[in-house]
Amino acid sequence: MVGPTSGADGASGTTGPSAVTDPLLELEGVCAAYGPYEALFDVSLRVRPGRALALVGANGAGKSTVARVVSGLVPTTRGTICFDGHDVTGRPAFEIARLGLSQLTEGRSVFSSLSVEENLTLSFRRALGRRGVPGALALAYEAFPLLGERRGQSAGTLSGGEQRMLALARVLVLRQKLLVVDELSFGLAPVVVDEVYEALQRVLTAGTSLLLIEQHVDRALVLADDVVVLSKGHVVYDGSVAGVEGRLGDLVLGRVEAVDGAAGHRPVQGHGELGPVGQGPVGQGPVGQGPGDSSA
Numbered sequence: 001m002v003g004p005t006s007g008a009d010g011a012s013g014t015t016g017p018s019a020v021t022d023p024l025l026e027l028e029g030v031c032a033a034y035g036p037y038e039a040l041f042d043v044s045l046r047v048r049p050g051r052a053l054a055l056v057g058a059n060g061a062g063k064s065t066v067a068r069v070v071s072g073l074v075p076t077t078r079g080t081i082c083f084d085g086h087d088v089t090g091r092p093a094f095e096i097a098r099l100g101l102s103q104l105t106e107g108r109s110v111f112s113s114l115s116v117e118e119n120l121t122l123s124f125r126r127a128l129g130r131r132g133v134p135g136a137l138a139l140a141y142e143a144f145p146l147l148g149e150r151r152g153q154s155a156g157t158l159s160g161g162e163q164r165m166l167a168l169a170r171v172l173v174l175r176q177k178l179l180v181v182d183e184l185s186f187g188l189a190p191v192v193v194d195e196v197y198e199a200l201q202r203v204l205t206a207g208t209s210l211l212l213i214e215q216h217v218d219r220a221l222v223l224a225d226d227v228v229v230l231s232k233g234h235v236v237y238d239g240s241v242a243g244v245e246g247r248l249g250d251l252v253l254g255r256v257e258a259v260d261g262a263a264g265h266r267p268v269q270g271h272g273e274l275g276p277v278g279q280g281p282v283g284q285g286p287v288g289q290g291p292g293d294s295s296a
């Protein structure tokens with residue numbers, strides 16, 4: 001049995017949340033824009049250590065923008081982002097990654113011309129040093145036997161689902177603190193989505209928190225404890241999964257107004273400024289389209 005590896009790129013043992021109840025990731029009043037087009041308005045959310053937060057919303061609601069802002073790929077225009085006790089607002093993506101934050105998207109996050117083993121070795125050597133590689137490889141193959149069987153195969157010839165497994169094996173072995181998952185199951189057959197979700201469950205069980213953006217909302221909610229609903233760049237629900245039961249579809253589609261969440265949930269940030277969901281100040285187009293979509 002191979003022991004777990006620790007930390008992300010040697011960042012473990014640094015600041016970290018000061019108490020179990022402190023959020024691992026906290027966005028406070030975050031605004032973001034693409035040039036003149038504003039995509040996020042006063043977005044606040046928290047991911048608790050060891051928990052999964054599902055971020056849901058209609059097309060163009062701003063979910064991927066949140067993922068990019070968190071990873072340092074899109075700058076904020078206002079607000080703060082705190083990760084693992086560090087203020088990472090405005091910090092470059094590579095620095096945030098070093099603190100233990102990984103992002104996986106529907107895109108194939110592997111080097112396609114390298115073999116499975118070369119892909120893993122590259123990540124493990126960078127994070128753990130040469131001597132950490134054999135143990136990390138053993139752990140990856142133990143967790144994902146299929147990758148062991150395919151270790152010599154070039155990653156570009158793996159199926160979409162297998163490529164996701166390869167990416168998730170890196171996250172699992174390197175014990176990343178937070179995994180931001182943006183439509184990881186996009187384009188996969190349902191049976192493969194099941195496998196990807198089983199792998200995500202393993203990643204969560206191993207202690208990595210998840211920020212889950214997923215078109216299959218039902219699947220995301222099986223893993224998630226908390227849910228944030230975005231509508232046209234605004235948070236319209238922030239609370240427990242149980243607290244939004246039965247109303248989630250209506251919220252996402254803009255058929256009900258923003259809700260404060262049931263007892264024990266944090267109030268929706270700034271929702272008092274909103275009119276009915278779907279008629280916020282951003283979009284003019286139909287629900288499900290942001291202004292970027294509707295401005296021809």
Ligand code: ATP
Binds near residue numbers: 059
């Ligand atoms: P989907 O579920 O369709 O992927 P989303 O909720 O992830 O949508 P985002 O991709 O974050 O939404 O987009 C939010 C808004 O920002 C949309 O109106 C979109 O058109 C706009 N947008 C996204 N990327 C850019 C960009 N690079 N340049 C300009 N506008 C953009």
